[in-house]
Amino acid sequence: MYKLGESVIVTERNKDKSERHQVGVIIKQRKIKKQPFYDVLLETRSARIILNTARSNKTFINRTLSEKLCESGDIVATIPYHSLAEEDLLPFIDS
Numbered sequence: 001m002y003k004l005g006e007s008v009i010v011t012e013r014n015k016d017k018s019e020r021h022q023v024g025v026i027i028k029q030r031k032i033k034k035q036p037f038y039d040v041l042l043e044t045r046s047a048r049i050i051l052n053t054a055r056s057n058k059t060f061i062n063r064t065l066s067e068k069l070c071e072s073g074d075i076v077a078t079i080p081y082h083s084l085a086e087e088d089l090l091p092f093i094d095s
Contacts, residue, residue: 001036002026002061005081009065010040010048013058021065024048025077027090041079047091 002008004026012020027047028039038061039049053063069075084090 002029002038004029005085007070007075007077008040009062009069009075010042010051011060011062011065021062023075023077025079025081027081041091043078
């Protein structure tokens with residue numbers, strides 16, 4: 001499971017089978033039927049809700065890229081999650 005404030009790579013598949021990767025930060029986590037789902041605030045200041053790591057979805061958290069790039073420290077999100085959380089400035093996202 002990913003922790004709040006952790007950087008991840010979100011992959012979105014387009015209709016033409018091309019993939020778009022974006023860096024984001026986990027802002028909320030929940031479990032639905034024992035499966036973890038996450039809300040992610042992207043670098044573009046847009047949000048994606050109820051994402052998981054299943055590659056069968058159109059938009060998903062790319063576990064492989066996240067491990068290689070984010071956990072190794074090669075890529076770090078510029079979103080100041082902890083300061084936003086302290087000042088209660090995180091966007092309210094609910095589905």
